Amino acid sequence: MTDSPATKGEDIPLEIHDLTAGYHKKPVLWGIDLKVPKGKLVGVVGPNGAGKSTLIKAIMGLVPPSSGWVKIFGKTYNENRRRVGYVPQRESVDWDFPVTVMDVVMMGRYGHVGWFKRPKKADREIARDCLDKVKMLPFAKRQISNLSGGQQQRVFLARALAQESDIYFMDEPFAGVDAATETAIISLLHELREKGKTLLVVHHDLPTARNYFDQLLLLNMRVVAYGETEKVFTYELLQKTYGGRLTILSEVADAVGQRAK
Amino acid sequence: MNQQRKTLAKRGLGAVHALGLLAVFSLLAVEPESAWAAKIGDVAEETSLGQQALRFFSFRDPSVRYAVIGSVLLGISCGLLGCFIVVRKMALVGDTLSHAVLPGVAVGFLFSGVSASGLFDWSFDVANITKNPALIFCGAVVAGVAGTFLVNTLKQTTKIKEDSALGLTLASFFAVGICLLTMIQDLPTGNKSGIDKFMFGQAAAIDEDDIRLMLAVTLLIVAVVFVFYKELLVTSFDAGFARSIALPSEWIHHGLMLLVAFAVVIALQAVGVVLVSAMLITPAATAYLLTDRMHRMLLLAVGFGVGSGVLGAFISFLKPNIPTGPCMVLGASALFAVAFFGGPRHGVLTRWWRHLSRSKRVQRENTLKALFQVLERRDAEPEDSVSLKELAERRRETPDEVSGQASALKQHGFVTLHEEGKKILFTPSGWQLACTIVRNHRLWELYLTNAANIAADHVHDDAEKIEHLLGDDVVRELERMLDDTTRDPHGRAIPGFADIHKPFTPAAARPSGYGRNL
Numbered sequence: 001m002t003d004s005p006a007t008k009g010e011d012i013p014l015e016i017h018d019l020t021a022g023y024h025k026k027p028v029l030w031g032i033d034l035k036v037p038k039g040k041l042v043g044v045v046g047p048n049g050a051g052k053s054t055l056i057k058a059i060m061g062l063v064p065p066s067s068g069w070v071k072i073f074g075k076t077y078n079e080n081r082r083r084v085g086y087v088p089q090r091e092s093v094d095w096d097f098p099v100t101v102m103d104v105v106m107m108g109r110y111g112h113v114g115w116f117k118r119p120k121k122a123d124r125e126i127a128r129d130c131l132d133k134v135k136m137l138p139f140a141k142r143q144i145s146n147l148s149g150g151q152q153q154r155v156f157l158a159r160a161l162a163q164e165s166d167i168y169f170m171d172e173p174f175a176g177v178d179a180a181t182e183t184a185i186i187s188l189l190h191e192l193r194e195k196g197k198t199l200l201v202v203h204h205d206l207p208t209a210r211n212y213f214d215q216l217l218l219l220n221m222r223v224v225a226y227g228e229t230e231k232v233f234t235y236e237l238l239q240k241t242y243g244g245r246l247t248i249l250s251e252v253a254d255a256v257g258q259r260a261k
Numbered sequence: 262m263n264q265q266r267k268t269l270a271k272r273g274l275g276a277v278h279a280l281g282l283l284a285v286f287s288l289l290a291v292e293p294e295s296a297w298a299a300k301i302g303d304v305a306e307e308t309s310l311g312q313q314a315l316r317f318f319s320f321r322d323p324s325v326r327y328a329v330i331g332s333v334l335l336g337i338s339c340g341l342l343g344c345f346i347v348v349r350k351m352a353l354v355g356d357t358l359s360h361a362v363l364p365g366v367a368v369g370f371l372f373s374g375v376s377a378s379g380l381f382d383w384s385f386d387v388a389n390i391t392k393n394p395a396l397i398f399c400g401a402v403v404a405g406v407a408g409t410f411l412v413n414t415l416k417q418t419t420k421i422k423e424d425s426a427l428g429l430t431l432a433s434f435f436a437v438g439i440c441l442l443t444m445i446q447d448l449p450t451g452n453k454s455g456i457d458k459f460m461f462g463q464a465a466a467i468d469e470d471d472i473r474l475m476l477a478v479t480l481l482i483v484a485v486v487f488v489f490y491k492e493l494l495v496t497s498f499d500a501g502f503a504r505s506i507a508l509p510s511e512w513i514h515h516g517l518m519l520l521v522a523f524a525v526v527i528a529l530q531a532v533g534v535v536l537v538s539a540m541l542i543t544p545a546a547t548a549y550l551l552t553d554r555m556h557r558m559l560l561l562a563v564g565f566g567v568g569s570g571v572l573g574a575f576i577s578f579l580k581p582n583i584p585t586g587p588c589m590v591l592g593a594s595a596l597f598a599v600a601f602f603g604g605p606r607h608g609v610l611t612r613w614w615r616h617l618s619r620s621k622r623v624q625r626e627n628t629l630k631a632l633f634q635v636l637e638r639r640d641a642e643p644e645d646s647v648s649l650k651e652l653a654e655r656r657r658e659t660p661d662e663v664s665g666q667a668s669a670l671k672q673h674g675f676v677t678l679h680e681e682g683k684k685i686l687f688t689p690s691g692w693q694l695a696c697t698i699v700r701n702h703r704l705w706e707l708y709l710t711n712a713a714n715i716a717a718d719h720v721h722d723d724a725e726k727i728e729h730l731l732g733d734d735v736v737r738e739l740e741r742m743l744d745d746t747t748r749d750p751h752g753r754a755i756p757g758f759a760d761i762h763k764p765f766t767p768a769a770a771r772p773s774g775y776g777r778n779l
Contacts, residue, residue: 057501060504060505061504062501062504062505078507081505081506081507084505086501086502086505086506088499088501088502088505092499092501093498093499094348094350094498097348097497097498097555098348098549098552098553098554098555098557098558099494099498099553099554099555100553100554103494103554103555104498107491107494107495107498107499107502110491110492110495110506110508111506111507113491115489115492116488118491119491143553143554145553159502163506
């Protein structure tokens with residue numbers, strides 16, 4: 001990545017400009033502007049329906065944006081996709097699927113392996129190391145349906161670790177996990193940050209958000225505030241984020257959605 | 262690591278086997294036509310089942326050969342793709358696709374009557390109509406793709422949900438297909454062979470051209486599944502993640518649907534439109550019940566598909582009037598039933614049997630515990646006898662009931678019975694087990710009251726269940742966590758190592774065979 005030092009914004013892990021995105025032409029996010037510096041652990045906080053997951057999906061192109069752009073280290077998502085790791089919501093998959101814990105973690109290597117090729121021994125070693133980091137190595141050969149919620153989340157985390165990325169997007173990694181897993185996850189996130197990785201984590205629990213994250217992104221269909229946690233975690237800003245949905249925006253969104261049908 | 266390499270090797274081996282099999286069959290297929298009868302039905306003049314089976318499985322007759330090769334090929338292609346359909350929860354999509362191809366089959370059939378002598382100089386002659394596999398294939402695939410397209414359009418442009426869109430498409434395409442087929446049947450041409458078999462299938466109608474097409478499609482499917490295994494796996498498991506690593510999930514989905522359409526079309530001749538989706542779903546669902554690894558599921562599904570396919574062809578060889586499709590599907594469903602009832606892990610009967618033997622064991626252990634408690638209350642030695650009456654009182658049951666339990670213990674060598682079953686004596690192994698159970702019970706009570714702060718009068722019922730489940734590891738863990746394991750919360754002694762391994766002093770009245778250790 002050092003071959004073109006002139007490229008603008010190459011040291012900025014994530015830059016979003018005027019991003020509007022939503023489902024079925026009904027916008028959920030409006031004119032998002034965001035610039036996340038390297039090595040930060042950023043919590044994305046907001047009420048239900050604020051578009052937290054949509055933001056992550058829009059960044060990765062899973063939800064098509066209707067305007068604006070997203071740059072990962074100064075390039076488009078697809079150009080830099082190998083530098084991106086993703087932890088989807090645990091409920092988004094069928095845990096009865098006939099694969100083992102190891103198989104799932106190996107999927108984290110698929111982006112590096114490429115088409116037509118099989119994962120190599122080195123990939124397996126990496127996957128094992130990642131499983132070990134989340135203390136799930138003894139479960140490597142288990143079928144995934146025999147796992148508890150916390151263990152499932154650790155498997156997803158191990159898969160993201162196996163992606164060996166520079167920026168991570170995590171959708172509610174703390175949802176429905178036991179206290180031990182929550183502690184394990186947060187220390188892992190801190191460890192990643194120490195290594196200079198950038199992390200954007202959707203979180204729904206306000207009290208812990210204050211302690212867990214360096215920076216907070218208060219989101220409610222638009223960016224209410226973004227900055228260092230101690231500066232953003234104020235009564236006024238939280239009131240602004242949570243105190244009733246922004247009625248005018250959601251009404252306009254409804255109107256736009258109806259016209260699209 | 263070794264294990265993983267082995268698994269990889271196995272997967273490779275499986276594919277090599279499949280390819281080898283295909284090669285063998287392709288050689289068989291191109292062997293010149295022999296003088297044997299051209300139709301399965303015509304060769305079934307042997308009367309005994311054994312003779313007929315010998316004739317069938319010796320593959321002397323080309324028609325039998327074609328039927329069997331065709332069944333094997335459709336078993337492979339349907340089994341492989343069926344697995345992905347099952348884990349992607351698209352069974353209804355497969356069903357719709359299989360019905361939607363029917364109008365295409367009819368149009369493809371009619372199209373063989375069209376001859377083009379120039380670019381715009383086309384003529385249609387009913388007399389020219391033949392069963393041209395390539396034309397039928399193309400027509401069917403186009404119809405299948407059109408059906409899928411209709412489902413997607415309905416889903417995206419209206420508020421109709423997927424299930425209704427599928428049902429609607431299935432029915433309308435099928436109706437068009439039946440009308441067209443009926444029209445073809447009424448055409449004044451004697452060359453309608455095979456077309457009427459597309460409804461319920463007839464393996465005997467498969468000829469050399471069909472086999473070539475089936476072989477090509479099956480090879481394509483095997484190759485695609487082998488080459489794109491990891492892409493298919495990850496998009497099936499977690500489509501969002503797959504797209505985040507820039508895999509074109511949508512295109513992979515469409516590609517898979519196209520392959521399913523191919524598989525459906527080559528299977529049509531043998532299985533028929535109505536039941537072809539069962540050959541996609543049933544073998545794969547059977548495999549899904551039996552394993553929880555995707556590559557094993559693929560191999561099993563291929564095995565079940567091939568097995569039921571060949572079985573179906575054989576039955577319709579014996580009884581040419583029965584269409585092949587239902588026979589194959591019956592075979593596949595029978596395999597499913599076997600897996601459902603007798604599967605080693607999730608089978609209904611297996612679970613029932615496991616439950617039964619567990620409750621018998623619990624019953625035995627409870628009786629042993631009662632014997633222990635009777636002795637304990639009398640402050641007696643392990644070698645002392647317990648009367649049937651005492652045991653009945655302790656268990657709060659009738660003497661008849663406990664006498665049955667006592668003889669069950671005797672069968673397992675835990676006790677010996679004396680004085681016509683009125684007196685019960687422990688054997689050393691019975692005494693050891695009784696001590697262990699009582700120890701488990703009391704240790705657990707102690708743990709609940711000490712470590713979990715549960716009141717002493719609340720812990721008995723829980724311990725009643727746990728005592729039968731505690732393994733050695735957990736017991737050792739409990740011993741480590743509890744400082745003093747001499748007395749339980751109710752003040753009774755917890756049997757320790759010394760009690761369990763107390764040497765049995767031989768009693769004078771001991772009959773021969775006493776102390777038999779199992």
